Structures are given as structure tokens and as C-alpha cells.
Amino acid sequence: MKKSSLPVRTAAVFGLLVLAFGAMLALNVRTGSLSIAPEQVFRILLHGGSDGTPAGNVIWKIRLPRLLAAAVLGGALSVSGFLLQAFFRNPIAGPYVLGISSGAKMLVGVTMVFVLRHFAGMPFWAVMAASFAGSLLVTGFVLLFARRVRSMSVLLVIGIMVGSICTAVTDFFITFADEANVANLHSWSMGSFSAVSWQNLRIVSAVILVSLWGAFLLSKPISAYQLGENYARSMGVNVKAFRVALIALSSLLSASVTALSGPISFVGVAVPHMSKLLFGTAKPAVIIPGSFLLGGVFCMGCDLIARTAFSPSELAISTVTAVFGAPVVIALMLGRQRGRDHG
Amino acid sequence: MADEYIFSAAGLAVGYRGRAVLRDIDVRLRRGQILTLIGPNGAGKSTILKTVTRQLSAIAGTVYIGREELSGLGQAALAKTMAVVLTERVQPEMMTCYDVAAMGRYPYTGRFGTLSAADHAIVRAALRRVRAEEIAGQDFTRVSDGQRQRVLLARALCQEPEILILDEPTSFLDIRHKIDLLDILLEESRSRRLTVILSLHEIDLAEKISDLVMCVTGEGVTRVGTPEEVFSDDAIAALYGLDSGSYLVKRGSVELARVEGAPQVFVVGGAGCGLPHYRALQKRRLPFAAGILFENDLEFEVARALAAKVISQTAFTPISVQAVRAARETLLQCRAVLDAGAPKGPLNAANDALVALAQAHGIKVIHHAEELD
Structure with a gap:
């Protein structure tokens, strides 16, 4: 029966994902404008830090932080998307699609413009805080309109509109910012894993891992919530607290990503959907860790393409994720439409 | 002996946003009883059910589960005492019927x-009791309305x-699934002493x-x-x-409005033979008379x-x-007499005489309403 084959499939897919994750790490760390032999990569990694050689510097100061950022942030975005989908009970929800990333970007941008006018720099925790506040702000806004919307397309439209408003506000403030800061802001707001420092990566990773654990602890109520708010409540879910936790965690996750690398498109929608197809289930206890791994693989792959496709020029990461992610969104909408026609 | 009652409502008022729609609801149920709420749409049946399941808070009065107040029960305790089957559409993603039913174990896992x-055994038993074992492995969103409702019942x-x-x-269920x-x-309710509160549109089924039975109208x-x-x-009207x-x-049947006016057809019926003819005349919008019927007749x-x-x-x-x-x-006064062909006997000989009278007066005697078309 189907029941007995499920754990086998789950284990097999997890095994595959771990392998793919490892392969992506290996591939990414040795690919780039400076080609480094595998055994040398290995030696440098074992060294535990840059050994002073150019290859060592490239690996430890450029490739590794960027690579790990792609892995962790990709995972975080995916889980954030999954949590939003659970919240809205709508597979089209995601931090980028709903304009939440744009909201984070707006608040970071606005804060930066003001802070940089008076101070030399903006500490990373402040960027994080602004990003989180922006995420919450937009989520609240979307909720205001979309609380009772079950239709995917309406939610999508609301998200796009809210996102556009945020982008407009960001642009408005950038117009009045100093030239030097604009360049900084602009490259950040395009979305990139390139400017990642070890220290910031550590902060963000810590936040993400804690949130991930929190999300995993929510997997039981998330699955109950799939049957609807009232059924969930009747089974003992504290719906109010649960909803607050969902929003807080998904905002923390996506805000961390936006703070470190700017908005990245479509990962949050595409990866959870692909994981569900891979695992053949939507059980949160499987999909949360599964999406994290797959999100890491997906973003490392996209970053590899962003770095190498038109080397030496680099693509923005969102350019690549959109190419792979947007079709998934379209497929989702069409699939749902077809399902409705049949039902 | 308050503890004899598993469910009671005392002076309950229900409604939305502090405004009562219905007041002074008093009802007590013993273990294993079935209470059915009937009444027109919009009268507040759902409002009552939402209040006793704590989706809405009571405007006034108290609901007791056994001896405890409903409002004082913890959420987990309530989930182990009360389960619901709601009207809202459930569309879980990639869940089999088994998964949906198993979700009912939530308060216990x-x-x-x-x-x-042990949980698996309970889920399987529940699916068996609602006769949904054979669809356990199917995707919940792909089974029929009737099956879906039974799976939701198994979940409860x-x-x-x-x-x-x-x-x-x-x-939304067809008659068989109802x-x-x-x-x-x-x-x-009989074998496990499960107490059931439900609302129904089908008055005939409610009676059975x-x-x-609680009759709910807009006025209270x-x-x-x-x-x-x-x-x-x-009372029902x-x-x-x-x-x-x-x-x-007595018949558990719904009848359309009668066609008023001076009778044009006289139906000589009895023993239920007139039933199809009454309906046929009603559909042709012809006012008719019926007689002579004994008041205990099937068709009376x-x-x-x-x-x-x-x-x-x-x-x-x-x-x-x-x-x-x-x-x-x-x-x-009629233009035709319809002889429904009821069995004859000494007690209804007068009916035979009526048909003969019609023939004597040149009134058309027919056996089917079609003959008038």
C-alpha cells in the first residue's frame, strides 16, 4: 500500500538531496575565473582559513562565504515561502510574490538613506531590523486585503501591487540620496550573494537556523491548519498564536535573506512546490527540511549560473532564479485551473 | 442530577459582534441522544452550532459539557470531548483520505x-465505521462529495x-449518501453513546x-x-x-401549492390510487375535487x-x-370525472354511483389526466 512506501521514498529523496547539496558545494567551490585543482581546494579547506596563497584567498574570502550564503539563504527563502503558503493556504504565496521582500528592501533603503546622511555606515543589525520591520509591515498590509481571499490570482495581484508600491517608495527615496550611497544601495537591491562577509553570514545563519527549528516545531499545527482554521481550532490548535508564529518566522527568514543579499525572486514559491512533487507529500515535517535542502541546492545552482554564464560579467541572482522559478508559478496556476475544471 | 446531561445550554443567547440573533435557548441532552436543528436558511442554526463549538462566543447564558462550563475548558480538553464536521470546503494539499482522518488524532499525538x-488502529477502525476503508489511499480532493463527508466524519x-x-x-449529498x-x-449514537448535535434541511430525515428537535426561526x-x-x-408550515x-x-412528503379555483375535474379515488392523478392534475394546473375518501386513506x-x-x-x-x-x-359542476380505478367494496359503493351519475349526465369519464390534453 501507499502508506508503507512513503517512508522509503522520503528517505531516498533526502539521500538524493544531501548528495546534490554536497555536489553543488564541491562544484561551486572550484568553479570560477581562477581554476583551482580539486586536491588544492581540499588542502585549503582543511587548512581552516586562508593560507595566504591567492587560491586560498579566493576560496576563503570570496567563494566560500558566497557559496554558503547561497545555500543558507536559498533554504531560508524556501522555508519562508512554505510557511506563507501554509498561512494563506495558497501555493502561490511567497516572500517575493507577495511583495514582502520589496517591503523589506523599502524599509532598508529608506533607513539607509537617512542613516547614511548622518553616519558613516549602517551596522548590520540595523539592516536586519529594518528588513524585518519592512517584512512585517508588508505582510500586515497584504493580510489586510487578502485575509479572506482564497483565489490564487487575487492574492497574486495584491502581492504584485503592494510590491510595486514598495518599489516606488524605494525609488523615490533613492532619488534624494547621495550619489555614493546610491551605488551601494543599487547593487544590494538587485540581489546578490557577492558582498557577503563572514561575520554577517554568521549572524544571519544563526537567525535562520533558530527560525528553521521553530518552523519545524510548528509542523504539527501546520498540517492541521491545512484543513482550515476552524477544523484546526477544533482539534486544539491555538490559531491566533499559531498565525502570529507563522508570520513572525516567515518574516524572520525572508528578512534575513533580504538583509544580506537583497530581494531574490520566486525561490519561495518554486522550491516548496518542487519538494512536494519530489517527496510526493505535503507533510510539513518532511517538506520543511526538504525545502531547506532543495532551496540550498537550487540557489547554489542559480548562483553558479549567475557567476559563470557570461563570465566575467555577473548576472543578478534574481535574473537566474526568475528564469527557473517563474515557470513554476505559471505551471502552478495552470495546474490549479485544470484541477478546478475536472472537479 | 446535572451530571446526567452531557450537554446543556441554559439561557443561551447567540449572535455576532455582541448582537444576539437568538435568545433564551434552553436544551439538555443525555449521552447518546441526537438533537437536530431545523428551520429556514438564515434563521441562526449555524450561529448556534458555532457558539457551542466556541467558534463564536456566547452573548449570554452558559453551555455546559457535563458539569463543566464550555468557556472554561482548555483547548486540548475540548478537542478530546467535542469534534465537528463543518460546512466549509476542505481542500488539503496532497493528503489521502487516510491522512485526513488521521488528523483527528491531533489532540492525542x-x-x-x-x-x-494504536493511533493507526483507531484511524482504520473509524474509516471502517464510516464505510470508507476502500478509499483510504485515495487523494482526498479526488473523491466524491459523499465519500468526502464520510471521511470528515471519520476524522471527527x-x-x-x-x-x-x-x-x-x-x-450536497445524494439521497443514498444522506x-x-x-x-x-x-x-x-446508539452503540457508543455518542451525543450528536446536527442541523438538517431535510425535515423528513430530521424526524427519523x-x-x-429544535425549531429555529429568525424570531427566536x-x-x-x-x-x-x-x-x-x-408547526412545520x-x-x-x-x-x-x-x-x-404523516407522509414525510413535501407538496407544492394547490391550484385554487372551481374544481374542473372530480377524482374518484381511494386506496392510494388517486395519488398519481392528483400530481398529474397539479402539473397541468387544473383545479380538482377529490372524493369520497375515507380519512384514513393513504391518499387523504x-x-x-x-x-x-x-x-x-x-x-x-x-x-x-x-x-x-x-x-x-x-x-x-365539473367538466370531467377521473375514475382512478380504486378497488370496490360494500363500503365505497357510493363512489361507483358517482361515476354512473356522471355518465348519466353526459360528463366525460376518464382514467388518465392526459385524456384532457
Whole structure:
């Protein structure tokens, strides 16, 4: 029966994902404008830090932080998307699609413009805080309109509109910012894993891992919530607290990503959907860790393409994720439409 | 002996945003009883059910589960006592019917909701009790409405509740699935002493399944009582504001409005033979008279609901001279007499005489309404 084959499939897919994750790490760390032999990569990694050689510097100061950022942030975005989908009970929800990333970007941008006018720099925790506040702000806004919307397309439209408003506000403030800061802001707001420092990566990773654990602890109520708010409540879910936790965690996750690398498109929608197809289930206890791994693989792959496709020029990461992610969104909408026609 | 009652509401007022829609609801249920809420749409049946399941808070009054106040129960404790089947559409992603039913174990499983062997046994038993074993492995969104409703019922049973609450569980179901579902509820309430509160649109079914019936109208809860106490033709007509059609309690049938006017056809019926002809004439919008019917006749209630005029005779007594006279007068005004072909006997010989009278007066005697077309 189907029941007995499920754990086998789950284990097999997890095994595959771990392998793919490892392969992506290996591939990414040795690919780039400076080609480094595998055994040398290995030696440098074992060294535990840059050994002073150019290859060592490239690996430890450029490739590794960027690579790990792609892995962790990709995972975080995916889980954030999954949590939003659970919240809205709508597979089209995601931090980028709903304009939440744009909201984070707006608040970071606005804060930066003001802070940089008076101070030399903006500490990373402040960027994080602004990003989180922006995420919450937009989520609240979307909720205001979309609380009772079950239709995917309406939610999508609301998200796009809210996102556009945020982008407009960001642009408005950038117009009045100093030239030097604009360049900084602009490259950040395009979305990139390139400017990642070890220290910031550590902060963000810590936040993400804690949130991930929190999300995993929510997997039981998330699955109950799939049957609807009232059924969930009747089974003992504290719906109010649960909803607050969902929003807080998904905002923390996506805000961390936006703070470190700017908005990245479509990962949050595409990866959870692909994981569900891979695992053949939507059980949160499987999909949360599964999406994290797959999100890491997906973003490392996209970053590899962003770095190498038109080397030496680099693509923005969102350019690549959109190419792979947007079709998934379209497929989702069409699939749902077809399902409705049949039902 | 308050603890005899598993569910009671005292002076309950329900409504939205502090405004009461219904007041002074008093009802008490013993373990294993079935209470059915009937009444027109929008009267507040769902509001009552939402209040007793704590989706809405009570405006006034108290609901007791056993001896405890509903409002004082913890969420987990409530989930182990009360389960629900709601009207809202459930569309879980990639869940089999088994998964949906198993979700009912929620209050009993650990932090990650892992099912033990005992939990699996309970889920399988629940699916068997609702006769949904064979669809256990199918995707929940792909099964029929009737099957889906049974799986949701299995989910509720997995919660091992003492009280089960169902909001219009039979809407959207065909007649076979309606009967199946109510049969399962009756079985659960009798064999496991599960207390059931549900709302129904089908008054005929409500009468057959309920121990207690609550009539809910927009003006307030009109009556609570046993089906025998509550069901009378007039009470049902009043409850639903029926001024055209009617509901016949003894037959459990709904009849459309009678066609008013001077009778054009006289139906000579009896022993139920007139039934199809009454309906045929009603569909042709022809006012008709019926007679002479004994008041215990199978078709008497329907004739009374549909005929413009009924000439009847008290049950178990010979047809009186007055009845014959009244029948003759009415018959002579009609343009046709429909002989329904009822069995003849010494007690209804007067009916044969009526047909003969028609022939003597040159009134057309027919056997089917089509002959008038």
C-alpha cells in the first residue's frame, strides 16, 4: 500500500538531496575565473582559513562565504515561502510574490538613506531590523486585503501591487540620496550573494537556523491548519498564536535573506512546490527540511549560473532564479485551473 | 442530577459582534441522544452550532459539557470531548483520505504528530465505521462529495469525542449518501453513546433520526421537543413560513401549492390510487375535487394538500348521505370525472354511483389526466 512506501521514498529523496547539496558545494567551490585543482581546494579547506596563497584567498574570502550564503539563504527563502503558503493556504504565496521582500528592501533603503546622511555606515543589525520591520509591515498590509481571499490570482495581484508600491517608495527615496550611497544601495537591491562577509553570514545563519527549528516545531499545527482554521481550532490548535508564529518566522527568514543579499525572486514559491512533487507529500515535517535542502541546492545552482554564464560579467541572482522559478508559478496556476475544471 | 446531561445550554443567547440573533435557548441532552436543528436558511442554526463549538462566543447564558462550563475548558480538553464536521470546503494539499482522518488524532499525538500503532488502529477502525476503508489511499480532493463527508466524519470520530457536532452534513449529498451518513450517526449514537448535535434541511430525515428537535426561526427558538411533540403539519408550515406549498408530517412528503379555483375535474379515488392523478392534475394546473375518501386513506393527506375541494368520510364509518350529496353537487359542476380505478367494496359503493351519475349526465369519464390534453 501507499502508506508503507512513503517512508522509503522520503528517505531516498533526502539521500538524493544531501548528495546534490554536497555536489553543488564541491562544484561551486572550484568553479570560477581562477581554476583551482580539486586536491588544492581540499588542502585549503582543511587548512581552516586562508593560507595566504591567492587560491586560498579566493576560496576563503570570496567563494566560500558566497557559496554558503547561497545555500543558507536559498533554504531560508524556501522555508519562508512554505510557511506563507501554509498561512494563506495558497501555493502561490511567497516572500517575493507577495511583495514582502520589496517591503523589506523599502524599509532598508529608506533607513539607509537617512542613516547614511548622518553616519558613516549602517551596522548590520540595523539592516536586519529594518528588513524585518519592512517584512512585517508588508505582510500586515497584504493580510489586510487578502485575509479572506482564497483565489490564487487575487492574492497574486495584491502581492504584485503592494510590491510595486514598495518599489516606488524605494525609488523615490533613492532619488534624494547621495550619489555614493546610491551605488551601494543599487547593487544590494538587485540581489546578490557577492558582498557577503563572514561575520554577517554568521549572524544571519544563526537567525535562520533558530527560525528553521521553530518552523519545524510548528509542523504539527501546520498540517492541521491545512484543513482550515476552524477544523484546526477544533482539534486544539491555538490559531491566533499559531498565525502570529507563522508570520513572525516567515518574516524572520525572508528578512534575513533580504538583509544580506537583497530581494531574490520566486525561490519561495518554486522550491516548496518542487519538494512536494519530489517527496510526493505535503507533510510539513518532511517538506520543511526538504525545502531547506532543495532551496540550498537550487540557489547554489542559480548562483553558479549567475557567476559563470557570461563570465566575467555577473548576472543578478534574481535574473537566474526568475528564469527557473517563474515557470513554476505559471505551471502552478495552470495546474490549479485544470484541477478546478475536472472537479 | 446535572451530571446526567452531557450537554446543556441554559439561557443561551447567540449572535455576532455582541448582537444576539437568538435568545433564551434552553436544551439538555443525555449521552447518546441526537438533537437536530431545523428551520429556514438564515434563521441562526449555524450561529448556534458555532457558539457551542466556541467558534463564536456566547452573548449570554452558559453551555455546559457535563458539569463543566464550555468557556472554561482548555483547548486540548475540548478537542478530546467535542469534534465537528463543518460546512466549509476542505481542500488539503496532497493528503489521502487516510491522512485526513488521521488528523483527528491531533489532540492525542506528541509534538510532531507521529501516529503510534494504536493511533493507526483507531484511524482504520473509524474509516471502517464510516464505510470508507476502500478509499483510504485515495487523494482526498479526488473523491466524491459523499465519500468526502464520510471521511470528515471519520476524522471527527478519530478525536474520540463524547459530543459530535455537524453543520448541515447532508447538503450536497445524494439521497443514498444522506441515508448512509445519518445511518452511521444513528449507529454511533446508539452503540457508543455518542451525543450528536446536527442541523438538517431535510425535515423528513430530521424526524427519523432525532431524539430531540429544535425549531429555529429568525424570531427566536420556537420549540424544543421530541419529534412527536414538534412535528405537526401546521408547526412545520409556520416554521418555514410555508403559505403556498405544504409539508405532510404523516407522509414525510413535501407538496407544492394547490391550484385554487372551481374544481374542473372530480377524482374518484381511494386506496392510494388517486395519488398519481392528483400530481398529474397539479402539473397541468387544473383545479380538482377529490372524493369520497375515507380519512384514513393513504391518499387523504395529499388530496387535502392539493385538491381545491375534498369530500371525505370519517374513518371506519359507512359513507353518509351528506357526503354523497356534497359529492354529487361538486361533481355536476365539473367538466370531467377521473375514475382512478380504486378497488370496490360494500363500503365505497357510493363512489361507483358517482361515476354512473356522471355518465348519466353526459360528463366525460376518464382514467388518465392526459385524456384532457
